[in-house]
Amino acid sequence: AQKITQTQPGMFVQEKEAVTLDCTYDTSDPSYGLFWYKQPSSGEMIFLIYQGSYDQQNATEGRYSLNFQKARKSANLVISASQLGDSAMYFCAMREVFSGGYNKLIFGAGTRLAVHP
Amino acid sequence: DTEVTQTPKHLVMGMTNKKSLKCEQHMGHRAMYWYKQKAKKPPELMFVYSYEKLSINESVPSRFSPECPNSSLLNLHLHALQPEDSALYLCASSQATGDGYTFGSGTRLTVV
Numbered sequence: 001a002q003k004i005t006q007t008q009p010g011m012f013v014q015e016k017e018a019v020t021l022d023c024t025y026d027t028s029d030p031s032y033g034l035f036w037y038k039q040p041s042s043g044e045m046i047f048l049i050y051q052g053s054y055d056q057q058n059a060t061e062g063r064y065s066l067n068f069q070k071a072r073k074s075a076n077l078v079i080s081a082s083q084l085g086d087s088a089m090y091f092c093a094m095r096e097v098f099s100g101g102y103n104k105l106i107f108g109a110g111t112r113l114a115v116h117p
Numbered sequence: 118d119t120e121v122t123q124t125p126k127h128l129v130m131g132m133t134n135k136k137s138l139k140c141e142q143h144m145g146h147r148a149m150y151w152y153k154q155k156a157k158k159p160p161e162l163m164f165v166y167s168y169e170k171l172s173i174n175e176s177v178p179s180r181f182s183p184e185c186p187n188s189s190l191l192n193l194h195l196h197a198l199q200p201e202d203s204a205l206y207l208c209a210s211s212q213a214t215g216d217g218y219t220f221g222s223g224t225r226l227t228v229v
Contacts, residue, residue, distance in 0.1 A: 033215065043205050045160070045220035091159055095215050102148035102167040103215030107159035 002027045004094050006108035013082045014116055020067070021077040021111045023092035029053075033095040034075040035105065036066065040088040048090075051075055079113075087115045123208050123221035131229055132198060138224045140191040140208030146217065148172075149191040151183060152207040154223075160207055166191060167213070198228045 003026040013019040025034065036048040051059045051066045059066040067076040079086055089112050093105040121142045130136050140149065148167045152160035165173035166185040174183075180202075182194040191208055205225050211218040 035218065037220070042222070043154075043207075043225060044222035045207060045209075047219065095218070097215060098167075098172070100167050100172050101213035102150075102165050102172055103211055103218065104150075104162050104165065104173065105160075105209075105218065107161075110159055 002029070002032075002094050002096055002106050004092055004106055004108035006092055006111050008111045009109070010112045010114070012114040012116055013079075015084060016081055018078060018080045019082055019113065021079070021090050021092075021113065023075045023077065023108060025073050025075060025092075025094050027073075027094065029097070031097070033103075034066070034068070035093040035095065036064070036075075036077045037091045037093060038086075038088045039091060039110075045091075049077065082115045084115050084117060087113060089113075121208055121210055121219050121221035123206075123224050125224060126222065127225050127227075129227045129229060130195065130198065132200070134198075135194070135196045137195065138193040138206055138208075138226075140193075140210075140221055141189055142210040142219070143189055144210065144217065144219070145188075145212075146210035146219075147188060147213045148211045148215075149185060150209040150211075151191070151193055152209065152220075154205040154207060156204075164193075195226075198226075200228050203227045 032053045034051045038046040065078045092108040096104040151163040154160040164183040184192040205223045207223045208221040
């Protein structure tokens with residue numbers, strides 16, 4: 001069975017500094033996808049970044065980058081130059097693929113990030 | 118249009134009420150999903166519709182009844198809910214390949 005583990009319940013960072021949020025995963029499928037979502041207190045799930053298992057390079061999206069270490073089964077999110085608006089819950093998720101044309105996301109427990117001025 | 122729209126944003130209902138949650142997307146996605154998220158927990162999958170057919174029901178109690186009238190709309194009908202059903206209900210959609218997985222902003226449900 002697929003499993004996602006986020007071991008940091010809470011993290012804090014000073015504004016303008018970089019922070020790394022940890023995510024490890026377990027799957028026996030050779031093809032998989034990993035997502036990071038941000039969830040502010042308003043509740044919406046905001047897509048940040050995606051890494052496919054066959055992607056050769058680490059994914060980047062603006063201030064977000066994914067440190068993908070396939071052999072270690074880790075997919076850590078790096079946020080550079082933190083901003084106060086980055087304070088939120090962050091979820092790592094893995095995609096479980098079904099042949100019927102749909103995917104199920106399996107989420108980690110989440111990490112609450114607080115950015116301090 | 119790259120959004121998934123959920124209505125209402127907030128809902129308070131009694132245990133004997135019947136209400137519905139609505140989800141709409143116009144991205145041409147053929148898979149739509151309902152997730153339930155309790156406070157301080159990750160989202161958990163409830164239902165999946167693929168090409169307007171129910172593909173996954175994660176053993177959800179029958180007081181939750183999903184409906185997919187067309188490829189753009191997904192409803193969740195609620196009846197005789199319990200206070201423990203209070204949660205954030207998130208709708209999502211994706212392409213059949215799983216690409217473009219997009220969530221709505223959620224409906225915060227309180228059962229009194």
